[in-house]
Amino acid sequence: MPPGEEVLLRMIEGDESAFTSIYRHYHPALYIYVLRFCKIPDLSEDLVHDVFLKIWEIRDRIDPSLPFTGYLYRIARNHAFKTIKKLAQDEGLQEEVLEHLAASGSGLPEQVVREKEYDRLFREALGRLGPQRLNVFRLCRQEGKSYDEAAAILGISRNAVKKHMVLSMRFIHDYIYRHGDLLLACCLLLKIF
C-alpha cells in the first residue's frame, strides 16, 4: 500500500518520520529504476539518496492532490538523465559500467550471503542499543509509528525520538562496518557516514 494522503501531508508539513515512510515505500522501485539506466550500483544508490533529498527540499511545493509518483518521476528522471549523459561522455565510468554488466549474471549467491550476514549483524547491533533507544527503534522502524506517536507512547519529546532514531541508525551502521566480514566491509566501504 502506498502511503496515504495523510502521510504525504505530514511530510509536506516537515514531519521527518512521514518522509521516512515515504522513502521506505518508494526507494526499492526507484533504485531498480535508476540502476537499469546507470548500471553502477554505488552511483545508483547515490542517485536514490539525491532524489529523496530533493523531495524533502521541495516538499513545500508538492500538491497532495496530484499523484506523488509524478513528482518522484520528474526528479528521478532528471537525475538519471543527467547521469546517463555523463556515463556516455566519461570513459572511466564506461569501464565501470562494463564491469558491472559482466558481473551481474553471476552476482546472485554473493548477494544472498551478504544479506544473511547483514541480518545477523543487524540483530547483534540492535542488542547493543540502550533500552530506551531500542524501544524507539522498534516503534518507529519496526512498527512504523510516526515520531509523534512514538513520543506519545513513550512519554518523551518528539525531538528525543528523532535523536534516538538518528543515533541508532548511525550506531547500527558503524557496528556493521566494524564487525562485518571482508565481503560486507567491501560492500560498505564506499559509504561511511
Add this chain to the structure above:
Amino acid sequence: MSQLNGHHEKLLQRYLDGQCSPEEVAELYAWLRTSEAHRPLLAAMQQEFEQVMQQPQQVPAALSDRVEARLMQDISRKKVRPLFSRYRVAAAAVILLAMAGGFWWLASVSRTAQQSLPAKEIAAVHKDNDVAPGTSKAMLTLADGSTVTLDSAGNQVIQQGKTLVQQSNGQLQYAAKGKGEAIGYNTLTVPRGGQFNIVLPDGSHVWLNAASTLRFPTAFTGKQRVVELQGQGYFEIKKDVARPFIVKVNTTEVQVLGTRFDIMAYDDEKSLNTTLLEGAVRMKQGLIQQQLAPGQQAVLDYNSGRMSVRAVDVDEVVAWKTGFFEFDNAAISVIMRQLSRWYDVEVSYLNNNSNRLFGGRISRNLPLSEILHMLEANGAKFNLEGRRLMVTVEN
C-alpha cells in the same frame, strides 16, 4: 504503451535489460551523446518508470538502511526554512495574496484554515512606507545616439532608415524592410525596477529583467547574429542553422542555433549563469567551453574563472520572466539582490552571518512589504526607510 522501435531504441532496451555486449554499449553511448537520442531516451525513461512502479521491487536491506541513515542525517542537519511557511497557515492571507498576484499553494487553503492569522495584521505592516513592484519600462538608444523613453503604456512607431520599430506596451518589435541597409546598433536599457521584452529583426524574442541592457544591430546581415547582454535576459531564438546566434557578455560567448535559454550576468552576482530550457547552446570563455543539455546550467565563477555545469530547476531560473520570484534553498543575500533590482531599493545588512536558507515562490507584482513580511515570518527582520532597506537575519 509504445514499444521502442528502431535500431538504437532496441539497443537501449537490451542495455536496460543488461544484455548488451561491450561493443554494443559503446555504440549505444555514442548515440546517447547525440541530441537525436534525447527524445527516445526520455520516452524509454517514462516507460521504464511506469513498468518498475507497477510491481513490488526488492533491494538489499543494507542498501536501504544506508541510504535511509544518510537521509536522516541530512534532513536533521539541514534546516531549510520555507519562505512562506507561516503564510501557508494563514488562510485569509493566502486568499488575499492569491488575488493580488497568483500564489503557489492556493490548494492548501482549506486544510490549514484552523490556524489562520487575521489578514489585517499582515496588511498593516509597512503600510506607511512601501515600495511598488517594478513595471515595464526601458530606454532605447538609437544608432545616432538619440534616446527614446519606453514605458508600459506607450504605443509608438520609430522609423530608423529602413527599420521600423514598433512599441506596444511592454514590448518592442523590430522589422527590417528591404536589404542593403547599413547596419546601426541600438541599445535597449532596462533600469532597476523595470522589465521589457523585444522581438529582434530575425524574429528572436528576448525578455530583459531589471537592470539589464541588450545591444543589437537593426538588421542581422552577416553570417552570425550577434548581440551583447548585461544583466539578465531570457532568449527564444529563431532557428537559423546558417546564421548562429551569439550572445556576448563581456568576453564570454553563448553560441546558439535555435533554442530557449536564460543568461544571468549581473556584475553583483558571483557568477555568470547560462541555463538551457530547450535546444542546445555552448558557453565559451577563452579556450574553455561547455555544451549544455536542456535542464543544465553552465556557471562561470567570476572569482576563480572556472566554468562548471550543473542540473537545475529551470522553472526556478526563469520564474522572473513569468512574473514570480522563486527560490530553493537560497541564502538571504541571493533573495535580497533580486529584490533590490526589482524594487530598486538599496540593501544593507546589520548582521548577515546566519546560514539560514529560504525557499518559496511568490508573485513579483506585489508591493515590497508583502514579500518582506513573508521573510519576517521566517526569521528575517527589515527596516525600510525610503529606498534603503536594512536587513537582519536571526540565527
